[in-house]
Amino acid sequence: MIDMMPISFLFFAGALLIAALPKGSSGAAISLFIPIIAGWQVYQLPAGTFAEIELMGQTLEMMRVDKLSRVFALIFCIAAFLGNLYAWHVRDKVQQLAALFYSGSALGAVFAGDLITLFFYWEGTAIASVFLIWARGTIGAYHTGLRYLIIQIMSGVILLAGAAMLWRETGSIAFDLMTLNSLGTWLIFLSFGMKCAFPLLHNWLQDSYPAATVTGTVILSAFTTKLAVYALARGFAGTEILIYIGAIMTLFPIFFAEIENDLRRVLAYSLNNQLGFMVVGVGIGTEMALNGTASHAFAHILYKALLFMSVGAVLFRTGTSKASELGGLCRTMPMTAFFCLIGAASISAFPLFSGFVTKSLIIDASAKKHMVLIWAVLVFASAGVLSHSGIKIPYFTFFGHDSGKRPKEAPFHMLLAMGLTAFLCIAIGVFPDPLYALLPYEVDYKPYTPNHVVGQMQLLCFALLAFVVLMKSGLHPPEIRSVNLDTDWTYRKAAPSIMLSLGRGLGELLRSFESALTSLTKDSLTWLERTLGPEGGISAGRPLGIMALWIVILLALALIVGYI
C-alpha cells in the first residue's frame, strides 16, 4: 500500500508538466519550484519507512527515511535548485526534463530501502543524465555520451546481478549493511565502485563531464558520484579495503589534474580526488568518519558546483574552457572571479570556508585510528587539492597571463546561482553547527582550534609559496593544448579497433556458414521439387505443394512408427 508518495515522484510529475507546457520560462520556473517543495518535504519527513509497494512479488520500500538518507536528500534538493537556477536561460526542454528526471532519480535512490528500488533509480540516473551530455549536440558529445551511458548502465546491471545473487542466497533484498563475503556482495560493491569512480574505473567521469552542456556539467557534478558515496556509506561502512581505495583515489587524480588543459576536466579530476576523501571516511566507518563523509559530500556538492558554475560561465562567454586559451578574465568578469575564488578557498579547506569544517572530520578520524600512512596521504592530497582547484582554476582563468579576452560578465541568473552557492560555502565554514546537526551521528568536534587553524594555514600558505617559487623558476608546467592518456585510452583507442575486427570476422564467419546452409537447403528443395513435387506453379502455390507432400510423408512415417 502506498501511504505516502515517494518524493522522487514530485520531480517526475514536474518533468511531465514541463513536457506538456509550451516552451518558455514556465519550464525553468517549474524546475526551480520542484526542488524547493521537495527540500521542504525532506526536511520535515519523520524517520521511518513509507510508500511500500508490491511489484513482482517483492515488497519495495520506496521511502526509507533516516538521518543518513535525509542529509543526502537535502543536499540533492539544494543542488537541484541551484543547478536549475544557473540554467534559467536554457529553453531546451530536453535538458529541463533530463535535469528533473535525473535529480528525482538520485533522490529516489537515496531513499531506496531495497536493492531493486535502488537499481531502478540507479539506472534512472544513468538514462536521464546522458541527455545532459547529448544535448550539446555535437558528434564528440554523442560518442562520449554513449560511452558514458554504457558504463553507467553496466554499473546498474552489475548491481542487479549482485542483488539477484544476494536474494537467492539470503532471501532478502533489503539494502542494508553488507559484508564482502560472497560474489553477490562483491558485485554490488563493484557496481557502487564504478559509479563512485574508483581508480581504474574512474575515467568515465573525466571523459563525460567536460562533454556536457554548460549547465549540464553543473547538474551532473552533484548527483551520480555522491549517490554512489551514499550507497557505499549505507552498504559498506567500515569495509577496510575502502580506506586504501579511497586513499589511492585522493592521490592519483591530482597528478592528472595538474597537467590537464581543459578546466572542466581538471574539475572532474578534482571531483574524483574529493570522492577519495569520502570513500576513506566510509572505509574507516567510525561515527566520526561517517559524519565526515556525509558532511564532506554536502559541502563538496556546493563548492564543486560553484567551481563548475564559474568555469561554465567563462565557457558561456568565451566559448572555451581551456586553460591555454584563458587568463586575465578578472578584469571584465570580476564577480565570476570572486565566486570562483570562494569555491577555490572552500575546496582547498581554508579556515572559514566549508571544506575546512568537513574534510578535517575525515582526516582526524584517520589520525584517531593511528593510520599514519593514510593520514599522510590525505594531508598530501589536501595540498594537492590546493594546486589544481585552489590555484590552477582561478589563476589560469581569471589572473595570470592576459589572454586579451574581454568577455562580458556572466548573466544575472548565473551570478545569482553562484552567489547563493558561495554564500552557503561560507555559511557552512563559519557556522558549521547547523550542518553538524543534520549528520547521521552526534558530532563531538571543534574545527576551530589554534592547532587546527594554524596547521591548515601553514600547509596551504607554504604550498602557495612553493607555487610562487616554481612559477618564478619556470619549473611549473605550462598550460598547453593537449590531451593526456588515461584509462579511457583502452576503450577509445584499443577496444574499438579490436571490436570492429571481431565483429567483421564474426559476420564473415556467419555469412559463409549461412550461404553454405542456404545453398544446401536450396539444392535439396529443388531436388525434392523435381522428383516429387507438383511441377511449376506460382511462387505462392509451390510451398503449398511441398507442404502437402510433407504432411503425407509425416503421416506415413507416423503410421509406420505406430505399427512397429
Next chain:
Amino acid sequence: MMFDTPTAIALSMLLPAAGVIANLLLRHSANLRDSITFAVTFATFLSVLNILANVGNGTSETYTLVTILPGLSLSFNVEPLGLLFAILASGLWMVTHIYGIGYMRGNKEKNHARFFACFSFAIFSVMGIAFSANMFTLFLFYEALTVSTYPLVAHKGTSEAIRGARTYLGILFTTSIGIQMVAIIWTFAITGTLDFTQGGILEGKVSTTLATILLALYAFGIGKAALMPFHRWLPAAMVAPTPVSALLHAVAVVKAGVFTMLKVGIYIFGIDFLAETGASEWLMWLAAFSIVAASVVAMTKDNLKARLAYSTISQLSYITLGVALANSMGVMGGSLHMVTHAVGKITLFMCAGSIYVVTHKTEISQMTGLGRRMPITFIAFLIGSLSIIGLPPFGGSWSKWLLLVSSADADELMMIGVLLVSSLLNVAYLLPLVAKGFFLRSEADEFAGVKEGSSFVWFPPALTAFGCVVLFFYAGYVQSFLEPLIGAG
C-alpha cells in the same frame, strides 16, 4: 455474450480464417475490407479474452477434433502459456492491423487483399499453435504458419524479395521437417504419446544421452526460435513490408518458435527432468553464444531492420536460455520475456516502418537529425529500446531480472555475465539511432519540413510503447498467471 471454452477456441481460430475469406472476397472495396478485418481482429481478441474469463490460469480439458492413431490426434486445450501467447498475438494483431493499413496505404504497396488475407491466415495458424494440446497438432499449425507467411515475405515481388522468401522457406522447412519431425516421431515411438503433459512425458523413458540428442533435434528443429546457426531466415525475411516484420517477425512467427521451445521444455521433457539429467547444458551455452554473437553482428548492421532482426535473434535466445537453465525462474523469465520482448520489439519495428513511410530511409546513418522531426516515433523507439535493454520503468527489466535470478539459482555465473554483456551491447546498437536522431544534425538538414506520418502509422507504436510501461507495473500479474507452469498452482 459468453461462449463455453471449446466454442471460444473454435471462434478464435475460425474468425481469422473468416478474415482470410473476407479479404479475398472483398478485394476491390478497400475500406469495407479493412473495416471488416479490424472487426475480425477485435472479435478474435474478445474470444481469446472469453477463454481467459472461462479458464483463468488453469488448464481446460482437451478437445479432440480428429484422432488419427491412438495417441495421435488433432486436439486443443487451454493452458496458461498458450493462453498468454494467444492474448499477446491477438492483442497485437489489432494494433498491427491499424498500423498495416496506414503503412500499406502510405507506402502505396500493391495487393492489399492478398496481404491481409495471408496475415489473417497466419494468425489462424498462431491460434492453432497456441491452443495445441499435443506436439502433433502444434507441428501442423507450425508448418501452416510458415506457408502462410511465405507470400507475405515475398510480397514486394522483386527478385530480392523472392530470394529472401526462399531462404525463409528453405531454412524453416528444412529444420522443421528434416529435424523437428524426426524428433517428434522419435518421441512418439518412445512414449506412444505426444500430449503436452505437466512434468513431461520423457522422464524415466530415455537415457541422458538420448535426452540430449532429442533435445538437440528439437532445439535445432524449431527453426523459428532462430537459434544459431539456423537464424539466417530471420534477416532474410526483412524484405517483407514492415507490418509483417513487426507482427510476424517480432511476435507471431518467432514467438511461435520460442513458444514451441518452451512447450517442449516444459511439457515434453519436463523442467525437472532437464535439470536432473543436465541434458540442456549445451543448449544453454549455445543460447549464450547466440545472444552475444547476434548482438555483435547487429552492431555492424547499418540497415535498421537488419539490426532489429539480429537483435531479435539475440533476444529469442534469452527465452531458449530460460528453458535451458532448467529451473522454475528460468521458465518464468523466458515466458515473461516472450511477452516483454514482443511488445518492445513490435514497437521498434513499427517505428522503423513509420520512418520508412515518411522518409523512405532504411539505413541508420541516413536518419541523423530525424528525431526532432518525428518526435513521437523516436520517443517510442527510445522506450522500446530501453525495455529491450532491460531498464526500468519498462517491462523488459523484469524478465531480465528473472533470468538473472534463474542463472544465480543454477549457479551459472557465466550466464549472468552473458546477460550483462548483452544488455550493454543492446545499448550500443539500439540507442545510437535515438541519440543521433535527436541530437545531431545531418549536413544538409534534409529533413526540414518532414512531419510524422498519418496517425495510423504513429499511434500504434506509441500505444505499444505505453504497453512497455504498463508491463513494468503489471508483470507481477503475468508471473502469477504463469505460476501453474512451474507447478506452484
Next chain:
Amino acid sequence: MKEETSKVPENLPITGRFFAWFTDPAHAKYIIGFLVILCVGLFLADFTYKKYGHFEAETYKGFYGAYGFIMFTALILAAKTLRSFINRPEDYYGSKAIDSEEYPEAQLEKLEHSHD
C-alpha cells in the same frame, strides 16, 4: 592591446580594476612579499600555543608548513614527469572527438565587455 592593459584604463568595473591590480607584474613583488610575511608569521605562531596531535610529527614546529612546501613541489615535479609520458596532441582521439571540437556557438552567449 595586451601590452597596454596595465596602463590604459579600459572602463572596467571597480571590482575588475581591483582584481586587475593583482595581475600587474609590477605588483607581483608586493603579493609575494605579503605571502612570505604570512608564512613566517604562521611559522612563528606555532610557538604561541601548545601543539598536540595523534602523531609525533604533528607536534614539531612548522611541520605542516614544511610538509606542504615539500609535497607541493614534489607533486608538481612528478606531474611534470608524468606529462612527458602521457601527453598527446589535442586531436589524438580525432578532430571530432570531444577533446578537440569547438563548443557549439548556438548554446553560448559570447558577448564582449561593453565599454560604456
